[in-house]
Amino acid sequence: MSTTSPVVGVLAVQGDVGAHARALTAAGALPRRVRRPEDLAGLSGLVLPGGESTTMDTLLRRYDLVDPLRQLLDDGTPVLGTCAGMVLLAERLLDGSPGQRTLGRLDVTVRRNAFGRQLDSFETDVTVTGLEDPFPAVFIRAPWVEGLGPRAVTLATVGDGRGGRRVVAVQQGSVLATSFHPELTADHRVHGLLVDLARG
Numbered sequence: 001m002s003t004t005s006p007v008v009g010v011l012a013v014q015g016d017v018g019a020h021a022r023a024l025t026a027a028g029a030l031p032r033r034v035r036r037p038e039d040l041a042g043l044s045g046l047v048l049p050g051g052e053s054t055t056m057d058t059l060l061r062r063y064d065l066v067d068p069l070r071q072l073l074d075d076g077t078p079v080l081g082t083c084a085g086m087v088l089l090a091e092r093l094l095d096g097s098p099g100q101r102t103l104g105r106l107d108v109t110v111r112r113n114a115f116g117r118q119l120d121s122f123e124t125d126v127t128v129t130g131l132e133d134p135f136p137a138v139f140i141r142a143p144w145v146e147g148l149g150p151r152a153v154t155l156a157t158v159g160d161g162r163g164g165r166r167v168v169a170v171q172q173g174s175v176l177a178t179s180f181h182p183e184l185t186a187d188h189r190v191h192g193l194l195v196d197l198a199r200g
């Protein structure tokens with residue numbers, strides 16, 4: 001494992017960019033804001049932040065980022081998608097807006113805004129595979145993973161308020177995705193998982 005700081009991008013078309021950049025710095029990376037395809041050159045990892053996945057879909061197309069992002073994922077560059085970023089990664093989407101598209105590189109079925117009105121936003125401790133202690137997870141109009149294909153594995157689940165449990169963090173090779181916002185707490189261990197992957 002290298003001891004130098006890997007350069008990790010934060011997709012900066014919309015959403016929580018500054019908080020992710022701070023979390024990446026705290027986790028030992030050098031963050032770089034990504035707005036144009038050329039900003040992706042030489043990245044060791046990338047964060048797709050939360051925000052509004054329909055708006056992000058529109059902006060990615062406007063900025064010609066869809067194919068370069070798919071290429072980066074196909075090349076095996078480590079990526080962390082959070083909340084709307086998880087939606088963007090999904091191969092299959094439920095409750096998307098009409099015409100909404102995704103990058104389609106994570107073998108999961110994601111349901112947008114899945115927790116429902118009464119649970120629009122909440123915070124709870126979740127046990128995440130690979131982290132020793134529970135992680136304080138902030139959910140904001142969050143999606144959940146409704147189904148996983150054989151290439152994806154579950155990293156964390158939470159109760160859905162109706163007696164069931166729902167998948168809220170997954171991994172597929174070097175791709176990580178969380179329903180929650182790990183950048184909104186002072187705990188940077190989820191970003192640390194990405195930075196570890198980015199170090200190779």
Ligand SMILES: NC(=O)CC[C@H](N)C(=O)O
Binds near residue numbers: 050082143
């Ligand atoms: N906090 C978020 O990223 C919300 C995601 C949003 N509900 C969407 O589907 O895009």
